[in-house]
Amino acid sequence: MTQIDRLRALGLFDSRVPRYTSYPTAPVFTPQSGTGFQTQALAALDPAEPVSVYIHIPFCERLCWFCACRTQGTQTLSPVESYLGTLERELDLVRRVLPDGVRMGRMHWGGGTPTILPPEMIHRLAGAVKAVIPPADGWEFSVEIDPTMVDRAKIAALAGEGMNRASIGIQDFDPLVQAAIGRIQPYDVTRDCVEDLRDAGIASLNADLVYGLPHQDEARISATVDQVLRLAPDRVALFGYAHVPWVSKRQKLIDEAALPGDMARYRLSELAATRFRDAGYAAIGIDHFARPGDGLERAARSGRLRRNFQGYTDDTCGTLIGLGASSISRFAEGYVQNAPATAAYAQRIEAGQLAGTKGHVMSADDRLRGRAIEMLMCDFRLDRRELRARFGSLSATLDPTTALIEERFGDLVTLTDDALTILRDGHAVARIIASSYDAHVPEGVRYSRAT
Ligand code: SF4
Structure with a gap:
């Protein structure tokens, strides 16, 4: 055999x-009645222990077919601005129960497309978070970047707020694959974005790739890896495409006949992984790679690697406060998830209640x-x-x-x-x-x- x-x-x-x-x-999370657990968990935080903060921005200008993220398409900024106001009100609700002195060790903006926010909204949101949970010394601020939805002004605004880590969505550079997943993103656009991020002083870059996409073959994924290596990211995440059209209706637009079969899919992942290892990246867990000396690589070497909602992390904060629709908070006592739909989340906050609707007590x-x-x-x-x-x-x-x-x-x-x-x-x-x-x-x- x-x-x-x-x-x-x-x-x-x-x-x-x-x-x-x-x-x-x-x-597995079950519906919560009332917000008692969330309130108590926030109130019980130890100000001596920095927390992580996650902010979910559930808006995209384009809706890529392969993506199963909780997000909604918009061509205007008006729903985004209204959502920003709701986030500010949620932060105010959190402020009322949080003990004095809690600091932020990490902040991550994900989505959706956080870079849909124009510079003034970037400053407004970052300022609102920092006013409630000020950054601790040596904090890290990471943002998911869509190279087609960012410019130098947005990068300057994010860098000005302290962004020191950027995660760039790539998936695959091949035009046929990109067309088949409804996400056109030329290499040159991504390269310019990487240069702008580096010019702005962002030292740590992560590239997100996906294997198992329609029309992907060994030559195409190999060419994508070549292009990614030219960008020299510090970290690479190589996720398997999860075809779950029963969860994400958009995936019904994917031509299932063009998806690689079992063996081909396995070979794609092995080929890409081998190429990154041969290029000097350390394999991290089941699907990440990092340059020697990168925080993730050091954490893996010293047994400090952890899992969180972004995948692998060297984050040592024991508490994660999730803000925004569908965000999940993790406390020592268990998990709380905010109402997943943006409208339901906003309704809760407008009613003056924290937005956790599901959870699990550990x-x-x-x-x-x-x-x-x-x-x-x-x-x-x-x-x-x-x-x-x-x-x-x-x-x-x-x-x-x-x-x-x-x-x-x-x-x-x-x-x-x-x-x-x-x-x-x-x-x-x-x-x-x-x-x-x-x-x-x-x-x-x-x-x-x-x-
Ligand atoms: S891949 Fe990014 S831009 Fe595309 S739909 Fe998903 S979150 Fe939006």
């Missing part, structure tokens, strides 16, 4: 498992399983000693599952009393292995495929 056949037999091409940017995953078992899954997703290694030290006898509840993993995944893992380690050949099924520890399998939810 070849290695591919072995992985196929283990469900590589059939399994639909979460990406585990949280545990439990968002589909049990000790959730914390144990969440850490186990995070270890496998980040380090390909379940450190049983760490779990015993942290969770005591509760950690033994994982042992039957660990034994089953050894039985099922045999030569792809090694098991000792200290650790369960996924070997290099098994990295492609790390998500499937990690999902063995998931005790919350929501009914009726269909995740994207494991590779």
Whole structure:
């Protein structure tokens, strides 16, 4: 049996498992009555511990067919301006319950298209956040950048507010692939954007790529990797295209017949990964790459790599405050998700209520399983000693599952009393292995495929 056949037999091409940017995953969250949990969690924050802040901007000028993000198309700024006002009111509600002195260690603007905001709105939003949660020394401010929706004035405004990390959406540079996913973005436009970001002093750049797109083949993805290497990003995220038209109606515009098959898709991911490794990037977790010395690479080397809603991170803040429609906050006690639809979110805020409508209170078992899954997703290694030290006898509840993993995944893992380690050949099924520890399998939810 070849290695591919072995992985196929283990469900590589059939399994639909979460990406585990949280545990439990968002589909498990249950409706919340009232905002008591969110209010208490915010009020209980320790001002000595910096927090992360995420702001969701759910607007795009174009709606790319492949994208499953929560966003809406707009050709005018009027809904964006109105949303900005709602964000300011949400911040005011947060200010009323937050203890004095809480500082921001990180801020991330995602979407949607944060760079749809013109310079004056960038300053207004950044100023509103900083007035409620001032930045801590050495804070990081990252923004998702759409190269077709940004100019020097917007970059200057973001840099002026402290942006020091930019994440550039690329996906694929091939014109045929771009046309097939409804996202035209010439290489020259992206290159100019990268130059403008560097000229503005943005030291750290991330490039987002996607494999498994329609018409992608080895020559096309290889050419895209060549072009990306010329841009010399510090980090690369290489996500598998998740074809979930039952979740994202836009994806019905994608020609399914042009999607690469199982084997082709796997080869695309392996080819791109090999090219980045050969170019000197360190492989980080299941789908990221980073230059030696980059914060993500250092975190991976020293066992400090973590998962959050953006994927892999070296963020050490224990609390994430999510603002805006659909944003998720993470507290020591559990998760809270704001109303997903922009109108419902705005209605809550206008009624003077925090916008959390769903959530999950973490049990000790959730914390144990969440850490186990995070270890496998980040380090390909379940450190049983760490779990015993942290969770005591509760950690033994994982042992039957660990034994089953050894039985099922045999030569792809090694098991000792200290650790369960996924070997290099098994990295492609790390998500499937990690999902063995998931005790919350929501009914009726269909995740994207494991590779
Ligand atoms: S890829 Fe970006 S620009 Fe395109 S629809 Fe998604 S969020 Fe909007």
